[in-house]
Structures are given as C-alpha cells and as structure tokens.
Amino acid sequence: MEQRHVAAIAALERACFSDPWTDAAIASELDNPLSLWLVAISDDTVCGYIGSQTCGEESDMMNLAVAPAYRRQGVAEQLVSALARELRKQGSRSLTLEVRESNAPARELYQKLGFVQTGRRPNYYFHPQEAALILRKELVECENFSH
Ligand SMILES: CC(C)(COP(=O)(O)OP(=O)(O)OC[C@H]1O[C@@H](n2cnc3c(N)ncnc32)[C@H](O)[C@@H]1OP(=O)(O)O)[C@@H](O)C(=O)NCCC(=O)NCCS
Numbered sequence: 001m002e003q004r005h006v007a008a009i010a011a012l013e014r015a016c017f018s019d020p021w022t023d024a025a026i027a028s029e030l031d032n033p034l035s036l037w038l039v040a041i042s043d044d045t046v047c048g049y050i051g052s053q054t055c056g057e058e059s060d061m062m063n064l065a066v067a068p069a070y071r072r073q074g075v076a077e078q079l080v081s082a083l084a085r086e087l088r089k090q091g092s093r094s095l096t097l098e099v100r101e102s103n104a105p106a107r108e109l110y111q112k113l114g115f116v117q118t119g120r121r122p123n124y125y126f127h128p129q130e131a132a133l134i135l136r137k138e139l140v141e142c143e144n145f146s147h
Pocket residue numbers: 016064065066067070071072073074075076077078098099100103104105106108109110112
C-alpha cells in the first residue's frame with residue numbers, strides 16, 4: 001500500500017463495513033513499522049486490500065475486502081496468500097483474524113486457506129451486534145498456499 005491508494009481503500013471500507021476505518025486511520029498505517037498492508041490492482045483500480053499488524057512472531061489480519069465487481073475471481077485468496085508469504089519471510093509464525101459469525105463468504109475463504117477456529121468472542125462487533133470467531137493459521141505451513 002502507498003499513500004496514493006488510501007482514498008480508494010477508505011471508499012471500499014465504507015462500501016463493505018458498517019464500522020469502517022477512516023482515511024486518516026488507514027494512512028497512519030503507512031507510518032506504523034508493525035503494519036503491512038497489500039493492495040490488489042487491476043487496470044490502475046484498487047480492487048482489494050488486506051491489512052495486518054505483527055507483534056513478535058504473531059501477526060493479526062485486521063482488514064480484508066474486495067470490490068463487489070471483482071469478487072469470486074480469486075483476489076482475496078491471492079491477497080491472503082501473498083500476505084502470509086511476506087509475513088513468513090519477515091519472521092512471523094502465525095496469522096490470526098476475527099470474522100463475523102454470519103459472514104459465510106469470508107468463513108468459506110478462510111476455511112479453504114486452512115485457518116482453524118481457536119475461539120469465539122460474543123458481542124465483539126456492533127452495527128449489528130454479533131460474535132466474532134477467532135481463526136488462526138500457522139505460517140510454517142504457508143508453503144502450502146496455492147498462490
Ligand atoms: C470475503 C471476500 C473478501 C472474498 O473475496 P473474493 O475475492 O470474492 O474471494 P475469492 O474469489 O478469492 O474466493 C476464494 C474462496 O473463498 C470462498 N468464497 C468467496 N466468496 C464466497 C461466497 N460469496 N460464497 C461462498 N464462498 C465464497 C470460496 O471458497 C472461494 O473459493 P472458490 O471460488 O474456489 O469457491 C469478499 O466477499 C468481501 O470483500 N466481502 C466483504 C468484506 C468482508 O467480509 N471481508 C472479510 C472480513 S473478515
């Protein structure tokens with residue numbers, strides 16, 4: 001991610017989430033040495049993005065979205081795989097994330113990529129209130145990613 005991608009990412013956040021990150025919050029990730037964000041570009045358009053933060057050998061995936069017109073084409077799969085590979089290269093050993101319990105597309109994606117449920121946090125999300133499932137992938141296995 002570079003500064004020139006921030007506005008498009010913020011627009012996608014607003015389109016995809018009820019509690020979106022602001023432009024300023026996304027831009028501040030560029031100055032955070034713990035953060036790694038990647039964008040998927042098609043014809044100069046930001047069609048998806050993924051954001052993470054790493055503490056020691058543990059990484060947390062905070063954001064993932066693909067623009068509706070680009071869905072079901074493998075973009076999210078490539079973003080997660082590319083992030084996992086890069087984090088592994090940087091010395092991280094695990095990738096954890098939270099997902100809404102009702103988010104069937106995202107849960108299918110993470111299951112396909114080998115994430116396993118390690119916990120459940122009731123009332124984690126608002127607008128609407130809902131539980132989060134905590135999923136985790138050991139990055140030592142990330143050579144198995146197909147992309
Ligand atoms: C979830 C999301 C990121 C998936 O992006 P995508 O680029 O369409 O996903 P991919 O094309 O890479 O799909 C990979 C796999 O995920 C699963 N999947 C993706 N969308 C799905 C859907 N609508 N229904 C069921 N499974 C789905 C499938 O297993 C798919 O593999 P397949 O195409 O071989 O069946 C996208 O739907 C999105 O941006 N949703 C709104 C934001 C969001 O929920 N983000 C996740 C927050 S945790």
